[in-house]
Structures are given as structure tokens and as C-alpha cells.
Amino acid sequence: xDAANILKNRGLRVTKIRVAVLEALGKSQQALxxxxxxxxxxxxxxxxxxxxxxxxxDKGLIHKxxxxxxxxxxxLCSDCTSxxxxxxxxxxxxxxxxxxxxxxxxxxxGLSIPEIVIDSIEITAKGTCSSCLLTHLT
Amino acid sequence: xDAANILKNRGLRVTKIRVAVLEALGKSQQALxxxxxxxxxxxxxxxxxxxxxxxxxDKGLIHKxxxxxxxxxxxLCSDCTSxxxxxxxxxxxxxxxxxxxxxxxxxxxGLSIPEIVIDSIEITAKGTCSSCLLTHLT
DNA sequence: ATCTTTTATGCAACATTGTTGCGTTTATGT
DNA sequence: ACATAAACGCAACAATGTTGCATAAAAGAT
Numbered sequence: 326x327d328a329a330n331i332l333k334n335r336g337l338r339v340t341k342i343r344v345a346v347l348e349a350l351g352k353s354q355q356a357l358x359x360x361x362x363x364x365x366x367x368x369x370x371x372x373x374x375x376x377x378x379x380x381x382x383d384k385g386l387i388h389k390x391x392x393x394x395x396x397x398x399x400x401l402c403s404d405c406t407s408x409x410x411x412x413x414x415x416x417x418x419x420x421x422x423x424x425x426x427x428x429x430x431x432x433x434x435g436l437s438i439p440e441i442v443i444d445s446i447e448i449t450a451k452g453t454c455s456s457c458l459l460t461h462l463t
Numbered sequence: 464x465d466a467a468n469i470l471k472n473r474g475l476r477v478t479k480i481r482v483a484v485l486e487a488l489g490k491s492q493q494a495l496x497x498x499x500x501x502x503x504x505x506x507x508x509x510x511x512x513x514x515x516x517x518x519x520x521d522k523g524l525i526h527k528x529x530x531x532x533x534x535x536x537x538x539l540c541s542d543c544t545s546x547x548x549x550x551x552x553x554x555x556x557x558x559x560x561x562x563x564x565x566x567x568x569x570x571x572x573g574l575s576i577p578e579i580v581i582d583s584i585e586i587t588a589k590g591t592c593s594s595c596l597l598t599h600l601t
Numbered sequence: 602a603t604c605t606t607t608t609a610t611g612c613a614a615c616a617t618t619g620t621t622g623c624g625t626t627t628a629t630g631t
Numbered sequence: 632a633c634a635t636a637a638a639c640g641c642a643a644c645a646a647t648g649t650t651g652c653a654t655a656a657a658a659g660a661t
Contacts, residue, residue, distance in 0.1 A: 338657055340609065359647080370611045375648065380609090392530045395618070395647070417579065428576060434586065438566060440593035441555065448572065449585045455578035476628055478638065497618080508640045513619060518638090533618070533647070 335384040335407055342369045342377050347386065347401070356390035356400035356416070356425040385409070390416045391425050391449060398425040412447065419454035426454070473522040473545055480507045480515050485524065485539070494528035494538035494554070494563040523547070528554045529563050529587060536563040550585070557592035564592070 328347040329339045337343060349365050350357060357365075359378075366374055378399060381387040385405030391398040404411050415428040434446050466485040467477045475481060487503050488495060495503075497516075504512055516537060519525040523543030529536040542549050553566040572584050591599075 338608065340657075342610085371647090372612080372649080373610055376609080392533075395530075395533065397647090415574065417576075417581075420582065430574075430576065434572060436553065436568075436586075436588055438555075438568065440596065441590060442596060443555075443588045443590040444558065445589050447587045447589070448574075449587070450574055450581045451583050451585070452579060452581040458578065458580060476637065478628075480639085509618090510620080510641080511639055514638080535618090 331386065335386060337380060337384055337386075340377075342366065342373055343381065345369075346374075346377055346381060350387060350399060350401045354426065356398035356427065358396045358398050358425075360396065362399065383407075388412060390427055391418060393418070400425075400427050403427075403429060412445070416447070416449045417454070418449065418451050419457055420451055421453055421457040424454055424456075469524065473524060475518060475522055475524075478515075480504065480511055481519065483507075484512075484515055484519060488525060488537060488539045492564065494536035494565065496534045496536050496563075498534065500537065521545075526550060528565055529556060531556070538563075538565050541565075541567060550583070553586045553588055555588045555590070555592070557595055558589055559591055559595040562592055562594075 326334075328344040328351070331347060332339045332343055345366055346362065349362060359374075362378075363371065363374060369377075378387065382389070384407050385402055387399050388402050388405070388410065389397050390400040402410070402412075403414070413431070413433070415430060416425060417428050418425045428450070434448065436443055436446060464472075466482040466489070469485060470477045470481055483504055484500065487500060497512075500516075501509065501512060507515075516525065520527070522545050523540055525537050526540050526543070526548065527535050528538040540548070540550075541552070551569070551571070553568060554563060555566050556563045566588070572586065574581055574584060
């Protein structure tokens, strides 16, 4: 399904920047930091970029994969709806190249703590990504 | 051990703000967001607060428990050294009161993904804290 | 296709967070 | 008490994120 129809299905108007954001995140295998998005979308106003990200997050089309050192990394959602966000996947950040990606592995972490109700659990793994590992071999 | 000796043991000079930060975090059962620290430490310059946090993090005395919505939450480390940071505990954020705390439960999450090397795993749980649960009962 | 209404955009202004350079002050060992 | 190395306060700056408002664009109806 193309970006325009994805937007319509969530009750969002089809605008250039929304399509551009979805396509930018869709093309990338990785989550994109805000700075990268701003560079790619420099023809749009910064305010508009922020509002676009908020709108897409609100409708469950994208999510913040990671927030670190004041950088937010955004990625497409795989199976969120407007009302329900499912993010039971793992986020991975490479310590060498700082790339962030969503690992779609099912990882159920059972946690139960007395006197506390746990609704969701986020897992962030850090290490070395495949492309950085490859460059080590040379 | 008091704050002054903790600082000396890590090769840090004992200054008012470092003691104040350690005591503020030590007194609180929760991780403190930067904004709260700034309020508590308003007698010090903002720059100094930032540099203090960096110095204490560098020596493994405190850590960022969570970074969310551009707020960093800081907490004391339990068993980090200058060289080695152990953060294999769980961070918990209450969705209602936004409080953040470190849960010192041992939770080993085994994750292995082909072509990727994983060094560390961070777990953040979200839900309702005990004090918010109590207020629901009334 | 044009009109109308609702929504989104761009711009300006502002708030907050975080960093850097530099002169002054403070902590520590002698 | 003194010397020196480190930390502090201040000013300036950069980046991120938000808000209000006038203008422009999208979507459905005519």
C-alpha cells in the first residue's frame, strides 16, 4: 500500500510532507534521527516537520524507536492502529555507527513486581551492527 | 559512606554541588528529572549542574535512568566503578505521575540475533507505581 | 471544475536543553 | 599559608521543541 492510502486509512489528509516522511522512513531499513529527517526534508519548515511527526505518531504510523543524547529516532510502525500501539519488538543501537533499528523478534519479558502494575516493557539492545562488524574484517 | 568520601574514592574533588547532587539523588527513592535537580540546585549555575552530572556519570556514580520527552532522569548507581558500568537493572516509569525508579531485580534477557553482537540490554517498564495505585483505592 | 470548509503549512517568536570558552574562584597537597 | 590544578560562574551560542496566527492547501459538496 502506498503512503497516500496509508494516510487516508488513518483519517489523515494526504500532504506532501506526510508522504515524504513515510517514504523516507519506509526506504530506510533503520530508524532515522530527527536531524537526518530535517536534512532530507529541508524544503519544509521545521515546525511542520515536528507537527507531522506528532500527527503520524498519534495515528500509530510511526514511533520513537529511541531517545538518546537528545536525539529522537523515528521508525515506521509495523502493526499499530490509531488506538492501539504494539511495540513489543526490540530496538537496537549500534555503539559504533549510532544506527538504530527495530528488531522484529518476539521477546516476551515476564516481569512482576509487588505493588506495581506493569503495562508495557521496552527493550533496547546495544552492540555492534552487521555492517560495522563487516568493516572490522577488512 | 558519606558523599565526600564517595567522591574522593573516585578521584573527584569534593565540591558543594557534587555533594548536593549526590545527596539529592540519595535522598530520593526515585530518579530525578533534570528539571527537578535544577530547582533543588538553583543556587548553582546551570552550566555547573550539567558539568557536575557529566563528571558524576563519567565516574560511575550516577546514571541516566531514562530519557523521555527531552527529559533526562538521573539516579545513583548501585555498583558501578569508574571503568565499568553495570546497569542490568530495570527502569520503571509510572504513566500517571511520571515518576521513574530503578528496580533492582536481576533480569537476564537472553537475546541473540544473527550478524549482530549485543553488548548490553536495557529494560524499561511502564505502568502504575505503588503510590498511584493507592490513590485509586480512595 | 469551482466553491466552501476544514485542516495543514509557514513564519515569527519563544522556551528549554545542552555546550563551549574564558576569567575567576576554590579544593587539595606541600 | 602557598602554589597549582581543577572547578565554577558568566556570557554566548546551538539545537530541540512549542505556540499563535495569517496564509495556503486538501477534501467533499455543488
